[in-house]
Amino acid sequence: MPKKVVSGNYAAAYAAKHARVEVVAAYPITPQTSIIEKIAEFIANGEVENLQYVPVESEHSAMAACIGASATGARAFTATSAQGLALMHEMLHWAAGARLPIVMVDVNRAMAPPWSVWDDQTDSLAQRDTGWMQFYAENNQEVYDGVLMAFKIAEHEKVNLPVMIVESAFILSHTYDVVDMPEQEEIDEFLPPRKPLYTLTDFENPFSVGALGTPADYYEFRYKIAGAMEEAKKVIKEVGREFGERFGRDYSQMIELYRTDDAEIVFMGMGSLMGTVKEAVDMLRSEGYKVGAAKVRWFRPFPKEELYELAKNVEGIAVLDRNFSFGQEGILFNEAKGVLYNTDAKPIMKNYIVGLGGRDLTVNDVKAIAKNMKEIIEKDELDREVEWYHLKR
Amino acid sequence: MNTLFGEKKAKAEKLVFKSVDEYPEAPITLGTTLLNFTGDWRTFMPVVDESKCIRCYICWKFCPEPAIYIREDGHVAVDYDYCKGCGICANECPTKAISMVREEK
Numbered sequence: 001m002p003k004k005v006v007s008g009n010y011a012a013a014y015a016a017k018h019a020r021v022e023v024v025a026a027y028p029i030t031p032q033t034s035i036i037e038k039i040a041e042f043i044a045n046g047e048v049e050n051l052q053y054v055p056v057e058s059e060h061s062a063m064a065a066c067i068g069a070s071a072t073g074a075r076a077f078t079a080t081s082a083q084g085l086a087l088m089h090e091m092l093h094w095a096a097g098a099r100l101p102i103v104m105v106d107v108n109r110a111m112a113p114p115w116s117v118w119d120d121q122t123d124s125l126a127q128r129d130t131g132w133m134q135f136y137a138e139n140n141q142e143v144y145d146g147v148l149m150a151f152k153i154a155e156h157e158k159v160n161l162p163v164m165i166v167e168s169a170f171i172l173s174h175t176y177d178v179v180d181m182p183e184q185e186e187i188d189e190f191l192p193p194r195k196p197l198y199t200l201t202d203f204e205n206p207f208s209v210g211a212l213g214t215p216a217d218y219y220e221f222r223y224k225i226a227g228a229m230e231e232a233k234k235v236i237k238e239v240g241r242e243f244g245e246r247f248g249r250d251y252s253q254m255i256e257l258y259r260t261d262d263a264e265i266v267f268m269g270m271g272s273l274m275g276t277v278k279e280a281v282d283m284l285r286s287e288g289y290k291v292g293a294a295k296v297r298w299f300r301p302f303p304k305e306e307l308y309e310l311a312k313n314v315e316g317i318a319v320l321d322r323n324f325s326f327g328q329e330g331i332l333f334n335e336a337k338g339v340l341y342n343t344d345a346k347p348i349m350k351n352y353i354v355g356l357g358g359r360d361l362t363v364n365d366v367k368a369i370a371k372n373m374k375e376i377i378e379k380d381e382l383d384r385e386v387e388w389y390h391l392k393r
Numbered sequence: 394m395n396t397l398f399g400e401k402k403a404k405a406e407k408l409v410f411k412s413v414d415e416y417p418e419a420p421i422t423l424g425t426t427l428l429n430f431t432g433d434w435r436t437f438m439p440v441v442d443e444s445k446c447i448r449c450y451i452c453w454k455f456c457p458e459p460a461i462y463i464r465e466d467g468h469v470a471v472d473y474d475y476c477k478g479c480g481i482c483a484n485e486c487p488t489k490a491i492s493m494v495r496e497e498k
Contacts, residue, residue, distance in 0.1 A: 097420065098419060098420065099418060099419040099420075160418065160419070197418055197419055198419060198421055206425070207421045207422055207423055207424070208421065208422045209419065209420065209421050209422075210420055211420075211422040213420055214433075214434070217410065217416070220410065220413045220416045221416065221419075221420045223413055224413070224416065224418055228418075
């Protein structure tokens with residue numbers, strides 16, 4: 001299997017190329033820019049055939065162009081970050097509502113103000129209710145694998161919903177790492193051409209998309225999306241398993257469990273920070289702490305069944321949120337607590353707000369969090385539910 | 394033929410989905426407005442008094458839908474499958490032959 005040393009952004013660009021995307025419409029924004037620059041380079045060098053690149057005047061237009069392309073049956077791809085993603089917001093609803101399997105890479109970047117270009121998950125999590133699936137990559141390999149799987153999942157006949165592959169600003173986007181890339185023929189076998197649910201170029205049977213849905217009909221179309229999201233859980237597991245069988249990296253679990261078998265305390269989080277957490281888990285294990293890590297790969301659809309299976313066997317869950325919902329708490333924490341409410345799984349749960357705006361989370365931080373969780377479990381009493389861990393006091 | 398679209402529409406039936414399974418997966422509109430009637434949100438409906446109508450066809454010209462058509466006998470009539478009850482026809486009619494009547498549903 002060929003290996004390349006690439007940044008997370010180049011991994012995304014190669015994956016789009018290998019997925020044989022037909023339309024890319026994008027607008028540059030730090031730290032996403034090198035994804036779309038690389039794709040433009042593929043075209044300039046004649047390395048890709050049958051790929052239309054649409055330079056647009058904004059992210060809103062980028063998504064609008066992807067929607068148009070996807071509605072004609074084309075495989076469409078784009079990428080953005082933070083303010084750009086926010087500008088796309090309206091069109092994200094449109095893509096999901098029209099059931100178009102567009103794949104987008106969002107490079108997690110903090111929302112301004114204050115102006116920031118560093119890692120923070122609030123931009124993508126603020127798009128939670130748009131009907132897009134969301135996959136959080138831990139490393140460059142997962143960015144690459146995620147994009148390839150995303151097309152297969154999104155285009156599945158029972159799904160037909162868009163996918164956002166999320167990677168961390170700079171920690172992944174601009175950091176080079178070894179990425180395994182299968183041969184093109186192997187990828188073509190895994191990801192055949194798209195079979196669209198409908199195509200606007202079907203001139204024999206004219207129809208319109210997204211026309212008025214009165215109160216008599218709108219509701220049923222929303223239910224269809226909800227159903228497709230439930231189906232997507234099965235499809236994600238199937239595709240993740242098939243990916244593992246073909247390429248050696250299994251993604252059949254929506255939550256990746258790391259040393260959780262006999263764990264009393266589990267760190268839960270998403271994205272690149274989970275690499276640091278796994279490193280800390282190994283160190284803590286060697287010091288006698290019974291700790292493990294649960295990396296939530298898919299935030300939408302939310303893997304509540306897998307979370308329940310984990311939660312019923314642990315004493316405490318430390319949820320590490322590199323994001324915040326003002327007026328409430330960390331977004332993953334809020335979701336995870338909600339999932340467990342109507343179950344018999346009642347671990348002590350504490351929310352640690354970490355790494356906002358790219359502040360570094362180190363293994364020593366994770367070790368300190370483990371010690372705090374251990375004290376809480378021994379006293380059986382939460383000191384506070386939400387802790388702004390890095391705050392300068 | 395009691396319609397704007399003549400025979401074509403006489404055979405058309407409005408698409409009504411009775412269960413969620415009958416709906417298309419994506420929110421696509423099947424067929425044209427020949428099948429998808431658009432006149433169901435009216436509150437007041439125009440009623441033509443033929444004794445006052447002078448066949449000037451001003452209402453026919455002004456109807457934005459258009460839901461007013463000219464019958465073979467030269468009188469105007471309203472296709473209620475498309476009329477949204479805006480009242481422009483009644484407002485424009487020089488002989489006040491069209492009145493807006495609250496519709497009972």
